[in-house]
Every structure is written in C-alpha cells, then in structure tokens.
Amino acid sequence: MAPMAVALILGWWLVAASRAQQLPRPSLSLHPSQGVSLANNVTLRCRLPQPAAWVRLYRYQNATYIEQKDNVQDMAEFSLTSIKQEDAVRYQCQYQGLEPAGISGKSDPVKLVMTDHRYPPPGISLSPEEYVGIGTNVTIRCWNNISGVVFFLHKEGHSAPVQRQKLSAGGTATFTLFGVTTDDSGTYRCSYRITGCCLLFSPLGDNVTLEVIPRPAIPGDNGGPSRNLVAVVVGRWVAAIVFIIILTVSFLLVAQRRRMQTDERPGATPSSPEAMQFQVSPGDSEGLTYAQLQAATSSTHPRGSSTTPEPPIIYAEVGTRGPR
Missing domain, CATH: 2.60.40.10 (Immunoglobulins)
Known part of the structure; x- marks a missing residue:
C-alpha cells in the first residue's frame, strides 16, 4: 500500500x-x-x-x-x-x-x-560642462562622505538607474558615457544606497544637464569620429591621385627610352635617306685627278637581296700634259 x-x-x-x-x-x-x-x-x-x-x-x-x-x-x-x-x-x-x-x-x-531623508543627497559634476559634440566621452562624478555605499546614476525619463558603481569607502564615483550621441542628451542626477537589510536610498542630488549637439566638436577638441572619417576619405583621394601621376610619368619615361634604343640599334635606317658622298681634292693644283667614293647603305638594298656588302666603285680620270 x-x-x-x-x-x-x-x-x-x-x-x-x-x-x-x-x-x-x-x-x-x-x-x-x-x-x-x-x-x-x-x-x-x-x-x-x-x-x-x-x-x-x-x-x-x-x-x-x-x-x-x-x-x-x-x-x-x-x-x-x-x-x-x-x-x-x-x-x-x-x-x-x-x-x-x-x-x-x-x-x-x-x-x-x-528614500531615507536622514541621509544627505550626493554632489554631482559634469565634464566637459559646455556643448558636447557627437562622439565625445563625457564624465559624471558623484560624491558623499558615507562609507560602504553603492552610487546610482539616474536620467530623467528613465524609471531605473542607467549606471551603478559600488564603493568600499566614502568618496567619488565616476560614471563615463563613451562616444555620446543625441540620445544621451538629458538631465542626470545621483543617489546612493545605504547598506543593510532593506532597499534604502538617499534623496536624489542636484541635477546636471548634458546637451549633445549634432555637429563637429568645438575647436580644440579631439574632433570625434565624423572628423576622422573626413580625414580618412581625403587622404585616400590624395593617395590615389599621386599614384596615378607617378604611373603616368613612369609610362612616358619607359616609352621614350624604348624609342631611343630603337634609333641607336645597328643597321637602323639613318635619319637622312640620301647616300653619303666623299670628294677628294686634286692631288696638286695642276693635276686633274680626283676620286669619288660612293657607299650604298642597307636601306637602298631591295627586300630579299643579299646583305653582303659590294666593293666600292672607284672612278679615276687621269689627264696628262706634254712637256712644255
């Protein structure tokens, strides 16, 4: 059973x-x-x-x-x-x-x-204090003189704290908002929780207002991601233009060198197609002797003919005069 x-x-x-x-x-x-x-x-x-x-x-x-x-x-x-x-x-x-x-x-x-009003509200500060550009890191500090508390960062419009930080002793809690956007704009306050059996919190302290503007950061700031992006794009365009210029100059130099080597190659056609003639003056003032040499260049040979050089042809005319 x-x-x-x-x-x-x-x-x-x-x-x-x-x-x-x-x-x-x-x-x-x-x-x-x-x-x-x-x-x-x-x-x-x-x-x-x-x-x-x-x-x-x-x-x-x-x-x-x-x-x-x-x-x-x-x-x-x-x-x-x-x-x-x-x-x-x-x-x-x-x-x-x-x-x-x-x-x-x-x-x-x-x-x-x-909320236990027997405890004093915490202090608060914001850095930087003025207008903040998108992408800037913002620091919010909260402090009190009570040991063993947990600090909470509150944002207006949010029912729950946006950040928390536990301290083993009284001092300052540092909350950092990294790379802020316009959504981070708003009013912030701090509170702290007293350790013990229950959910007892201090009153909310004074508020600070964060205003994130949708434009580049003010002069003297880091510039933010938007400014860095513009610098990267401009740098890439400049690098591309310089590369194109160097490539064009290199191509022109190579073409010119090849043209010069072709002109200096043995057996190339001379710049003047005319035959070269040499004249020899008479051996003396009274003689009628002269020599004429004519060399035929390779360009005058018809295509398909032998390239063996022919002996030069010498023309001589001798005139004698009888004794006086």
Whole structure:
C-alpha cells in the first residue's frame, strides 16, 4: 500500500506542477514607483490573465504570503500603509485559476525602493560642462562622505538607474558615457544606497544637464569620429591621385627610352635617306685627278637581296700634259 500511496502523491504533484506551468504568470506593479518615503502609503497591483479563485502577495523568496484576495476577475490590489524601513524589499504575486484550474507561477519581483531623508543627497559634476559634440566621452562624478555605499546614476525619463558603481569607502564615483550621441542628451542626477537589510536610498542630488549637439566638436577638441572619417576619405583621394601621376610619368619615361634604343640599334635606317658622298681634292693644283667614293647603305638594298656588302666603285680620270 505504501508504494501505491507514494505513487499517487507523486502523480498528483506532477499534475499540479504541469498545470501551474501551463497557466500564464501574473504581473505586479508598484504605485507610486519612485519617491516613496517612510510613513508613506504604497499600492501593489497584481494583474491577471484570467479570473482567479484567489490571489496572494508574497515577499520575495518567502513561502508565507502576506495577504490574499478572493474571487478576483482581472486585478487585485494590496495596500501597504505607513510603510517602515523593513517594508523596503521585493514582492511577488500568484493566483489560482478557475478555468482552467491550477496554480500559476509567481510574478517577476518588483522593488519597493524607499528614500531615507536622514541621509544627505550626493554632489554631482559634469565634464566637459559646455556643448558636447557627437562622439565625445563625457564624465559624471558623484560624491558623499558615507562609507560602504553603492552610487546610482539616474536620467530623467528613465524609471531605473542607467549606471551603478559600488564603493568600499566614502568618496567619488565616476560614471563615463563613451562616444555620446543625441540620445544621451538629458538631465542626470545621483543617489546612493545605504547598506543593510532593506532597499534604502538617499534623496536624489542636484541635477546636471548634458546637451549633445549634432555637429563637429568645438575647436580644440579631439574632433570625434565624423572628423576622422573626413580625414580618412581625403587622404585616400590624395593617395590615389599621386599614384596615378607617378604611373603616368613612369609610362612616358619607359616609352621614350624604348624609342631611343630603337634609333641607336645597328643597321637602323639613318635619319637622312640620301647616300653619303666623299670628294677628294686634286692631288696638286695642276693635276686633274680626283676620286669619288660612293657607299650604298642597307636601306637602298631591295627586300630579299643579299646583305653582303659590294666593293666600292672607284672612278679615276687621269689627264696628262706634254712637256712644255
């Protein structure tokens, strides 16, 4: 009997677990979600995807529920009045469905963040302070004199902090916004969390305003990515033009050298196609002897003829005069 009872219990648990997994989870929200102080009232709203036999509110990771609402259609409200320091924790809700039946899983946890005005607000500074060009790195510093805190950087319009930084001792937290864009423009503030059991935060400090302008950075700045991109494009164009000029000059020099080598090659056609003639003056003033030499160049030979040089032809005319 014992093994059968164990099997029945295990089967019932598996069925219940499978039904719980099949039911969609509820969602929990906090009202107001920010600026809650000691002795304030807070409302937690659990929204349901279907009618429920009951809805329960839990502290996070706590099996015992705080409060239960029965016969709920689409939303159950839980009120916390005159909240105390220990109420600043995380909460979840859960429901039992009617059709289909079963117990849902718990909702995602929400944080009840409480502001403790007994702690002074932190200081804040912005660098650079003036107009900031796109792509610039911006530094926001927050400080206080309390040890063992966690600093948070808040941006107006965002429900959650945009950055956080833990310090082991009192001092300054440095938040850096790298390569800012126009989306980073806005108002920033700092707060810090006091260590302990609960979600206790200091009041928000003074604000600083960051304005990112959609133009190159002011003179004296790094220039940003846009200016670097222009420099790269111009540099590549200049390099291409210089390369084309060098290539053209090299081509002209090679062509000229080849033309000169062709003119100086042995057997090439002389610049003047006329035959070269040599005249020899008479041997003396009285003689009539002269010699005429004529050499035929290779250009005068017809194509296909032998290239063997022919002996020169010498013409001589001798005239004698009898004795006087």
